[in-house]
Amino acid sequence: MNWKLPAICVALIAGLGLSAMAVNSANGQEETLAGAGSPERGLPRSRSDMQLSFAPVVRDAAPAVVNVYSRRVVADRNPFAGDPMFERFFGRQGPRQREVQSLGSGVIVDGAGLIVTNNHVVAGAQELRVVLYDRRELEAEILLADERTDLAVLRVVADEPLPVLPFDLSGSAEVGDLVLAIGNPFGVGQTVTSGIVSALARTDVGITDYAFFIQTDAAINPGNSGGALVNMNGELLGINTAIFSRSGGSQGIGFAIPAEMVRSVVQAATEGGELVRPWLGARLQPVTSDIALSMGFDRPRGALVAEVYPGGPADQARLRQGDVILSVDGTEVNNEAAVRFRFATRAIGDEAALRIMRNGEERNLTVTAAAPPGDREGERVVLNGRNPFQGAELVELSPAFNEANGLDPFTDGLIVTRIQRRSAAEYFGFRPGDRILSVNQRAVRSLREIERELARNDDAREWPVEIERRGERFARTLRL
Incomplete structure (x- = not known):
């Protein structure tokens, strides 16, 4: 039976x-x-x-997580200032100053006093204080603040080496792994919450330009920003940065910046304070179902190379338009954000291994990480003379300038950065952000070309001009 x-x-x-x-x-x-x-x-x-406990992991990790307090003074302008009736009864009211304080968390990553937190925790701060696990308070200074990754590196001076949380750079994290979030939610004091890794490589969050997040259901609330996401080995898996919430409280969807990106920002802070991101020099697009079908794929995968920048790292590695990047250093990638993240965590001069598909055949390529060409600050020139651009400040676009200012790295030409008051450029309606395409029906892509064109037609009364503004092209003839 x-x-x-x-x-x-x-x-x-x-x-x-x-x-x-x-x-x-x-x-x-x-x-x-x-x-x-x-x-x-x-x-x-x-x-x-x-009956197993997380206490041993917490005992090792918690001392390396700190509270970060920032203070700044802002001016509050009276909404009735300038109103004749109001000033008649109350007199002229100048702007009043008020103090704004913000609270966040941070992680000690170097015993000499280097602390990582979120950029939005310390942005605009005029005074920074860090409270250690043993309740000591130390003044902090900002070594590096990067808005595009939402990371900042602080430095404090202590009498003795501080406890450190080591990075997890193994890349072995999997969905379902247990994790702990350590921080200071709502200012109540250091708090530990537990959860799992809900997803890896989230790229559609829209929090930073280098979106590639670890998603977790460990409770994260305001004040946790900059705190630690810790694995079961007591290592730093990521920096907690945001929550998805309609109420302002945790709803089981939190995001952390991976340790690989954190490490690269810390390295930049210790090597001079300037963060230079390597770039691939290729424009990528997702592989849709239709594209996958046309290429003989069994499913959409990889990132399709739509354009290659001449002379860039991708071009030198013989990457070609139409190739599909399947993986970077053995890690599968499925969109441009994933490829950008992988390159952003490399140091200048490092080599990255690409696995690509070309004409139905998989190949291996090696790309050397390089800084985007050009000047990050850009050469700025104010135009003078008898022409419609008199008083306009222009800068020549380059991949380096575009990368630093959040522009398309492939966009070239000239862009207006500032307009002087009571100038011809102001009269004719030019605005900062306008991209000049042509003058007198001749394309101009550099400062030298536009200066030569303006000098050639110095006595002209009519000036055919073409510009691009917010993605739209406008052509008109300006008359002096």
Whole structure:
């Protein structure tokens, strides 16, 4: 006769500390309930397993997580200032100053006093204080603040080496791994919450320009920003940066900046304070279902190379338009954001291994990470003379300038950065951000070209001009 144990019996057996077993009614063989999965990632099999604690991990990691307090003074302008009736009764009211304080968390990553936090925690701060785990308060200074990654590196001076949270750079994190979030939510004091890795490589969050986040359901609330996301080895998996919430509180969707990106920002801070991001020199687009079908893929995967910048790293590595990048350094990528993140975490001069698909055949390429060409600040020139651009300040676009200012790295030409008051450029309606395409029906892409064109037609009364403004092109003839 075949017997089948009721579910409640199985539960009771597990509760007594015995190995939980289930009887296979078909062949009488016994299988453990935790048969699936490796020993490193297994289900609890006994009461003692259910009584395991995160306390040892917290004891090691918590001392390296600090509270960050920033203070700044802002001017509040009275909305009735300038109103004749108001000033008649109350007199002239100047702007009043008020103090604004913000609270966040930070992580000590170097015993000499380097602390990583979110840029939005310290942005505009006139005074910074860090409160350590043992309640000591130290003044802090900003070594590097990067708005595009929302990371900042602070430095404090202590009498003794500080506890450090090491980086997890193994890349072995998987969805379902247990994690801890440590920070100071709502200013109540250091708090630890637990959860799992809900997703990896989130790129459609829209928080930073280098969107590539670890998603977790560990409770993260205001004040946790800049705190640590810790794995079960007591290593820094990421810096908690944002939550998805309609109420302002945790709803089980939090995001952390991966340790690879954090490490690269810290390295830049310690090597001079300037963060130069390597670039690939290729414009990429997602592989849609239609594109995958046309290329013979069984599913959409990879990032399609739509354009290659002449002379850039991709061009030198012989990457071609129409290639599909499948992986970077062995990590699968499926969109441009993932490729950008992988390159942004490399140092200038490092080599990256690409696995690509070309004409139905997979190939390996090696790309050397390089800084985008050009001047990050850009050469700025104010135009003078008898022409419609008199009083306009122009800058010549380059991949380096575009990258630093959040513009398309492939865009070239000249862009208006400032307009002088009471100038011809102001009269004719030019605005900062306008991109000049042509003058007198001749394309101008450099400061030298536009200066030569203006000098050639110095006595002209009519000036055909073409500009681009917010993605739209406008052509008109200006008359002096």
